[in-house]
Amino acid sequence: MTTNTRRPIQEEIGQNQPFESSRHEALIALLRTADMVRRCIADGLSLHGITPQQYNVLRILRGAGENGVPTLTIADRMVERSPGVTRLLDRLEGKGWARRRRCDEDRRRVYCEITDTGLELLMTLDPVARRSGLMAMAGVTDPEVAGLLEALAGIRSGMSGS
Amino acid sequence: MTTNTRRPIQEEIGQNQPFESSRHEALIALLRTADMVRRCIADGLSLHGITPQQYNVLRILRGAGENGVPTLTIADRMVERSPGVTRLLDRLEGKGWARRRRCDEDRRRVYCEITDTGLELLMTLDPVARRSGLMAMAGVTDPEVAGLLEALAGIRSGMSGS
DNA sequence: GCGAGATAGTTGACATATCAAATAATGACT
DNA sequence: AGTCATTATTTGATATGTCAACTATCTCGC
Numbered sequence: 001m002t003t004n005t006r007r008p009i010q011e012e013i014g015q016n017q018p019f020e021s022s023r024h025e026a027l028i029a030l031l032r033t034a035d036m037v038r039r040c041i042a043d044g045l046s047l048h049g050i051t052p053q054q055y056n057v058l059r060i061l062r063g064a065g066e067n068g069v070p071t072l073t074i075a076d077r078m079v080e081r082s083p084g085v086t087r088l089l090d091r092l093e094g095k096g097w098a099r100r101r102r103c104d105e106d107r108r109r110v111y112c113e114i115t116d117t118g119l120e121l122l123m124t125l126d127p128v129a130r131r132s133g134l135m136a137m138a139g140v141t142d143p144e145v146a147g148l149l150e151a152l153a154g155i156r157s158g159m160s161g162s
Numbered sequence: 163m164t165t166n167t168r169r170p171i172q173e174e175i176g177q178n179q180p181f182e183s184s185r186h187e188a189l190i191a192l193l194r195t196a197d198m199v200r201r202c203i204a205d206g207l208s209l210h211g212i213t214p215q216q217y218n219v220l221r222i223l224r225g226a227g228e229n230g231v232p233t234l235t236i237a238d239r240m241v242e243r244s245p246g247v248t249r250l251l252d253r254l255e256g257k258g259w260a261r262r263r264r265c266d267e268d269r270r271r272v273y274c275e276i277t278d279t280g281l282e283l284l285m286t287l288d289p290v291a292r293r294s295g296l297m298a299m300a301g302v303t304d305p306e307v308a309g310l311l312e313a314l315a316g317i318r319s320g321m322s323g324s
Numbered sequence: 325g326c327g328a329g330a331t332a333g334t335t336g337a338c339a340t341a342t343c344a345a346a347t348a349a350t351g352a353c354t
Numbered sequence: 355a356g357t358c359a360t361t362a363t364t365t366g367a368t369a370t371g372t373c374a375a376c377t378a379t380c381t382c383g384c
Contacts, residue, residue: 005319006312006315006316006318006319007315007318007319008315009315009318012318013238013239013240013241014235014238014239015225015239016225017225020292022304022307022308022311023295023296023299023302023307024292024295024296024299025311026299026302026307026310026311026314027199027295027298027299028241029310029311029314029315029318030192030195030196030199030310030314031196031199031200031241031242032241032242032318033192033196033314033317033318034192034193034195034196034197035196035241035242035243036317036318036321037189037192037193037317037321038193039243040321051339051340053340063177063178063179070362070363071362071363071364072361072362072363073176076175076176077175077176077177078175079175079190079193079194079197080193080194080197081197081201082340082341082342083341083342083343084340084341084342085363086363086364086365087340087341087364087365088340091339091340106349106350106361106362107348107349107350108348108349108350108361108362108363109349109361109362109363110362110363110364130182130186133185133186133189134185134186135321136189136317136320136321137185137186137188137189137317137320138320138321139316139317139318139319139320139321140185140188140313140316140317140320141316142184144309144312144313144316145184145185145188145313146184147306147309147310147313148188148191148192148309148310148313148314149184149187149188149191150168150306151302151306151307151309151310151313152188152191152192152195152310153168153169153170153171153191154168154301154302154303154306155195155198155199155298155299155301155302156168156169156171156174156191156194156195156198156301157167157168157169157301158298158299158300158301158302159198159199159202159297159298159300159301213369213370215370215371232332232333233332233333233334234331234332234333244370244371244372245371245372245373246370246371246372247333248333248334248335249334249335249370249371250370253369253370265332268331268332268379268380269332269378269379269380270331270332270333270378270379270380271331271332271333271379272332272333272334325384326383326384327382327383327384328381328382328383329380329381329382330379330380330381330382331378331379331380331381332377332378332379332380333376333377333378333379334375334376334377334378335374335375335376335377336373336374336375336376337372337373337374337375338371338372338373339370339371339372339373340369340370340371340372341368341369341370341371342367342368342369342370343366343367343368343369344365344366344367345364345365345366345367346363346364346365346366347362347363347364347365348361348362348363348364349360349361349362349363350359350360350361350362351358351359351360351361352357352358352359352360353356353357353358353359354355354356354357354358
């Protein structure tokens with residue numbers, strides 16, 4: 001049984017002065033919480049020799065199906081943006097999980113696809129990721145989840161037109 | 163004026179299938195939003211040749227005052243954990259913003275302090291970070307901020323006893 | 325005081341991230 | 355056809371993150 005006492009971040013990061021505003025506090029809390037969640041997921045996946053980013057790319061490739069996805073489109077769709085998609089794919093290709101193919105109509109483009117081995121890997125990984133994910137989110141109530149989604153959407157929309 | 167339409171992440175990351183649960187959706191939204199916020203802050207600071215992690219450490223050093231902080235305590239207090247504190251400090255020391263000193267009572271420990279140059283730098287940086295921070299959080303309402311803090315605290319507390 | 329074990333920090337090897345060019349193909353305009 | 359701007363991707367240099375040893379120091383029990 002976990003002692004589910006909710007600690008304020010101020011205490012967690014050993015800060016002796018109060019935050020200047022609850023907006024600022026929420027910002028710090030957001031960054032810290034996401035970092036913890038990220039590590040939780042990464043821990044689960046690392047046992048299978050894959051990083052969250054690589055897992056994310058593989059899922060995008062699977063979602064795209066037969067046709068594959070152009071390299072930069074992958075970057076757009078990633079949960080956490082990364083400028084290193086090319087090299088990420090280098091590694092996935094090296095491990096035999098992905099494959100690349102030049103587009104014939106527009107020879108600048110490279111279409112990326114998942115291989116059968118990659119699909120099999122995902123079959124193993126999906127439950128693992130699912131479990132770590134649920135574990136990470138175990139501490140929030142259902143109504144809080146709804147509010148969380150709203151607030152996060154607000155933050156993102158407020159930032160897009162910076 | 164920004165068009166403040168709140169888009170669901172499903173659309174943002176070009177996912178054609180709905181999420182399996184709103185918990186899962188919230189998890190993805192959390193990671194993505196935090197990533198955007200992190201980049202927003204990093205952009206602001208990068209003009210001054212410093213990374214968010216380095217800025218964070220400098221603030222911790224300033225908060226600790228005269229006595230300084232032992233290296234590993236810094237790691238504990240960071241918003242986003244990092245095992246590379248030693249090297250982070252190497253860089254800060256190299257730029258003349260921080261200084262290290264062996265503890266006499268316990269010679270294993272190294273106390274880290276901020277220099278005067280470091281303090282001056284923070285004077286410049288604080289308003290910059292503050293501005294990017296508020297900009298990042300511009301899209302949420304006050305009541306949402308309160309709920310956000312609660313939900314995030316819930317997630318963190320639910321994870322500590324994993 | 326001596327050795328087992330814990331603790332604080334550093335280091336080396338390697339993976340990954342980041343940014344600014346470089347390359348290559350396309351499209352639009354002259 | 356020939357130049358120019360644009361788009362898609364790759365590459366190189368460099369910074370940073372990560373993990374697993376490793377060193378040095380301390381603490382405790384004997």
